[in-house]
Amino acid sequence: ADWNWFCNGQDGVSIAYKPERSFSSHIWRGYNEGLLVYILGLGSKTHALPADSYHGWTRDYRTKTIFGIEFTRYVMVAVGTVFLHVLLRNKGLAYLLTTALVLFQTISGAALDWNNNLLRFADTPAFTYSDMNGFGPFVAGIVWFKLYWGAFTVLLVALSAGLWVRGRAGSGRAFRWAELRQSFTPTLRAVVASSLVAWLGLGGWIYYNVAVRNEYRTKADEQALQVDYEKQYKRYEHAPQPRVTTVNLHVDLTPEARAVRVQGQLTLTNKTSQPLDTLRLSYGDYLQDYQFTAPGARLVRHDQRLHFCTFALRPALAPGDSLPLTYAAHYQAQGFENKVSRPLINGNGTFLNNFDLAPTIGYSRLLELESPTDRAKFHLPARPRLAARNAPGARANSYISTDADRLRFEATVSTSPDQLAVAPGSLLREWQQHGRRYFHYRLAAPVLNFYAITSARYAVRREHLHGVALEIYYHPAHPYNLDRMMRALRNSVTYYSAQFGAYPQQQARIIEFPRYQSFAQAFPGTMPYSESLGFIAQVSDQDNDIDRTYRVVAHELAHQWWAHQVVGAAVQGATFMSESVAEYLSLVMVERQYGPDRTRQVRRYALDRYLQGRAGETERELPLLYNEDQPHIHYAKGAVVLYALRSYLGEARLHGALAQFLHDYQGRPAPYPTSDDLYGYLLRATPDSLHYFVHDQLKRITLYDNQVQDVAYQRLPDGRYQVIVQLEVHKRYADQLGKETEAPLHDYIDVALVGAGKQVLYRQRVLVTTPRKVLRLTVPALPHQAVIDPDFLLVDRRLEDNSRAAVEIGQLPNQ
Template identity: 35%
Template structure:
């Protein structure tokens, strides 16, 4: 009987049109992903990664199980439920079949259909990658190297991961439908699965939780990502993901859970016709007499009235009725419960950075409460459909439709019922947010901000999607089709921008309040937000009117008939309301268009790419690297108007011809990216405009008097930044109401700007441009003559006057000469007394100031009131940094250092001459809960930025490969050494562990080619993260004093270089390496080659650690370890190399608090793969291993240390 039922179920599904529709949808989606540049699945390919690599195919196959979830619920969830819906269970349950045959036949019959539907994925990928190059359109991988065809690369992920994911989903949906017999319960199971996946992403913010995250992800997506997190492009292009390690354990666990669910379903299912729900007990009905003798029956007089007041009463009563009905639903309770559970788990990892959390300021809490949007959307989609179909589901629709109630009351009451629920949930979110703040010991709740945000942005978002869902359900006139159409709508929304449809007028519910800043509040985003939301509310208002006109009332369901009935429903009030919202929609849309396309220039991404391509094609050949003078003096008057978000800059540059040639022409590049307008620009002695390239803001001026070598000329100008209305996208967050922060990039520069060229090689191919090298070679004379700060200047004299609002403080590099007020504005005059690099910031905000001193140097922190949390830590870091840098590198060159907070639109700090703008989003709100466990990130970031006053400002490197090793890597080292002397070694190891993880993850995502540290090309994962590990290891191997001596000598020789300085060029990483090599013993010189000049990796692993107690009460620890060494090329191809290295071997004990305590660490010469170390320690060992502090680049550093076991226990 089992086989008969299986065949019946399979045949039933095979003959359903929906089965072929599901197959077709999946096939076309995957085929488009394989052959189109507009559709991507998981962004698996790109750069060096081949589109059809084993990694890409595996990742896309696993990701597609998300899309299949909806189909799985529709197929597996109703296998048994269908009998109850069609009232055929009495026929099925009274036959001779067994419960096992019935359930398993239904399950496996439906499951095999799901496998066939899912097979469309590998078929589409295989066909798409095979014929894609012959199609009339260009696939994204055209002209790229592709992996040779191998059918196993398509089958292996489908079998190992796709089918197992299907089985897990199938058991859950089958159990939900079989035991609950409610469709909505089926759909909510997918939510739980997705939340589990989301949780795995949250907990991996802590590196210690990666194994746990790998296990509990039901889709194995996170497991896949963690397993391959350090794979290089070469590995991804050639290796299949094996079913081993955590990938295997994840599949075993979840397939086991799936089997367990089937077993529970079997025993919990009642194979009887008359039964109660599995989840509910039968209610005891109180018996009443069969007959009742009426006495003095009074029939009340009924007075019917159907005016507008009656309609409002009915509207309110029905709204409350529908709201109560929904909140009592178990699926609704489950959705809300799971949503708040997800938020609760996320609250434990609040704003983490290197394992250190942030203060739960209300802006941050609102950001993480936004994760509830997913659950809101689920409620919107499912309960819109449930309410629209409520009466028809319980077969009372004809009775309700016959009542004397206007058409709009029924639909609007369902909408208002959901709005009541949303408002209730929003209050719950406010309460939850406050609870999170209290739990973190924070009590500045800012309730007004909660309500302003949640009851505007969030409520409008919910209103818009609810009315859209109502409209789709009304038009579809089929609940499941309505759900499917909403799903399709979300999918289309994802791909619209990729297809070039980017304007907010076409992006549903567009309009954002932006990131809330304690400094700038919601700022200028409020205006565009208000107009966008008015536009979309008017649009969904139109949809609601159409829903009312076309809603089914009675038995007529054909669209043609509904259109005729809709004309009859078009009463005067409905028509008036419709015209009103239509006028509002058109007027708001017109005003938005006027702002985004008339007052401002609107560009799609393709438009922007074309401008950049044309810029390079037109200007590069004649003007790139053409001789130009250099800026040597800057004197400006800057007027900032925060309330209008405008500024002007007027003054002059002195330009000096440092070339050997006489210059006739000067090339001026205006900043067109920020729509700067040059009001005038003139040269002393006169000049005429020779040619202008308006599209590129590039102008050639011919001097009346040619500029001889060594001569200078004064260039006077005035440039204006004016805010006009609002833009469609990319709103400027540099010029704001409070917290303006911009730099000299807004001002005119000299010569061709290669920074405006397209960087992405794929886009460059599209416009027939050659591949772009990220940086010049180290021996390129042009690059050697230019610093990282640009090719139009070296060191400059600097003076600036800044005017701003009277309640704000304006800051620029230099020293404040005087301040004054004039015409209700405040002015600040700054002047630098020594030459500085041509890189300066201009800041204006309402500040509080914290003062201190270090050896006569004024220390100041300009901060937003209320952000006093870490000021002492930052001030302490400034003092400790100056102590260390002044002693070991060179004296500090200025008499003042200022840190200035700026809004959290960006989250970085940046070092300018004696000034450091510092985002409110990092150091100012980081929370150090336990100094013994938490990394003090405000302390570290401050030290890093102060390090740049030496590395970048005293020594500015050449604009060639490896340049960031001189600035960023040495600033990292400087901060590391300050931290090393301020925190415990265990915290230092924790920091290095994060840095190692970020480096290894970064090289796995490399899009062009990985470089050794000494040749780094603006690759942050190398010069920041690898740089930290390498420099810490270097000082450990050769000694901190020797590294510092090398840096001291390097600084002394290369300080303040320029094209006319001592060396006639700027330094490179090779220059610095000479100083490191001079301080390194011959026996350790291999370290320089391995760490700086090549890509060298280690595989160190501890196999076994045992110990025994010696007669003298000491402990002999035996460590068996494996060590291997590899050399990698720029793509990640590795080969083993000879090992003959000094490597740490360490033993840990336990202190009185139960924490790890390092008992012993010593370097051993390791020259073979298998090694045994015997060590005597005085205290009982807890664990031991090789390279325990992770000083070497080891991809699997978690296995370096193992727990020690007493030998007699073995």
């Protein structure tokens, strides 16, 4: 084997080579089965790997992780094992006990909710390494727990040395007091005593940090809080409350101390037709010591445990009137925890959103326990993933917010002088004061109650596009995909503006944040992006890689229209109007940039994802139009189906209907639209002959089983070819539980005949009315293959039988 060729010019051996796709851009790295590849490669007499492939092989490893955290842990486990052997003097028993203890510790965390590192031998808090923020907030906990278990390990070493069997003693021999007195020398006794004292002392210090300076909570404790919150306050879910109409925040970040101080002013407006005499607030777990003040509001009850406040309003807030609510709250990381619970504010890379920064008016459904199993355990009633479309009050809120329609947003953020702080809106002013750096942002137009604040030592790439500032705030060590991201921003703003109306903000910003969370999110004009998502992705054009970075930017930017301008009511199907449309549009952008072949890969993947997702359904599946916020439906099936609609209806009709719907519902407050409203626009844009298609795709779960059964051809005297294609088509409707029934056919399906060099000899959308369909065709050249639904526009679980090679016959039947 030519191992150097297999490196493909990179610093390690490529993970795969396929003739049709060339090298994989992934490289065998690290301690796994790939090690064998290197052993073989280094031993080659003729094409040996170069010595520096060692660096390629170890490149993923960080010395601190391997030797500081992992290696020391294994040393401790080894010492513990030796100690058990020495203590028990019975090889079999010691081996059994070691195995049992290791197994118990491995499964007990999740199974028994037993995660206290003080009791878990050699364990330290879980951590995530971030390029932006290093080991950041995880360092203190890891170091102290390492010292604690280190002292315990020294104790075990000393005890093992003292208990060690000297001479030719047999297994299972009992300890003798006289021997022990002799083997525990004064030095050894001193080591035992001092390591014991150190271990207990460190234990005390850790306990103080974990359980006194911080609150130690098990998963069960946290669930109990959620359950009590729901049980006590759910009754206020639909109680009329004023709504937030302006947000003005003063946020002081001290990244190096992991501290934040927030002073907020909210305007609450009574949009109901009755006076409101009670104000209720919920707030999250992050900021502490909330203090609220509002003129005429008297605090009746502040439930500190469940974070719920009730105020009496005297006089009552009259319809149409507003109330300024001022609050102050703060967070300051204290010592260290058993597990870092809030890596939101960090030395480099802070990311706080509206739920972290401000209270919610009234009861918040988002704080409820979700898992059906956990709910049953606590005797909570079943909880629909999303409300039904006809549920009372269902259209009163968008799915983004329970306490606001659109609001005016403004924020002043201060941070360390070497950092840039970013919030939605235009930067009105930036200044320095008392050694801190201040930024004042304001949004020109009202937005959804959905915003975030970030701060880090950023570098910025800027461009301008027809009055829109395109900006990327990035970690200076991550410049790899800036061109790609900028291109995606430019192209998406241009294309979407042409299709759906002007870009609604003055900025389109991408902002990097540490990989403690791994998503991208679209706030008004600002799109925080995890460093793990697009910034460090390696995309190889040569490999036909799907440019996920480009696609995610196109998706998030589509939300500036599809969510921020028109947003669905918090009912089934809400995300069809945002996630499905955004995912489809990202596909369109990929197609415009890279050609239709690349979208085939993406759609193939999406189709698999949908089919896999529905196979794992635990409750019930609803049609795309009424999906319950499930990623495999609203993203994957959404993209596949809308792409098919474009093919059947034509882009002008589909995009025209979307644009008209957006125009009609843009910026509207409650009652919010449902996907049925959009359905009306789509149906009106559809010719009668295709109404069935829109209905099947959106309002039903429709599965096709399409096959080419036979392809036979015969050369005609004039040099052309006569071909008979036999198709087998089944369409089935699945109900919510997956039960399928055969559906009658009156369906248009693409059929193609392909010749040498993939030349298309015939391609038509044919009408199929019976499961068996025979096509008799005359084509100008030798056919190689017939394909049904060649662009796999239809959801078909077996694509392998959609094509078949053509076979020559001597005599055509039925002539």
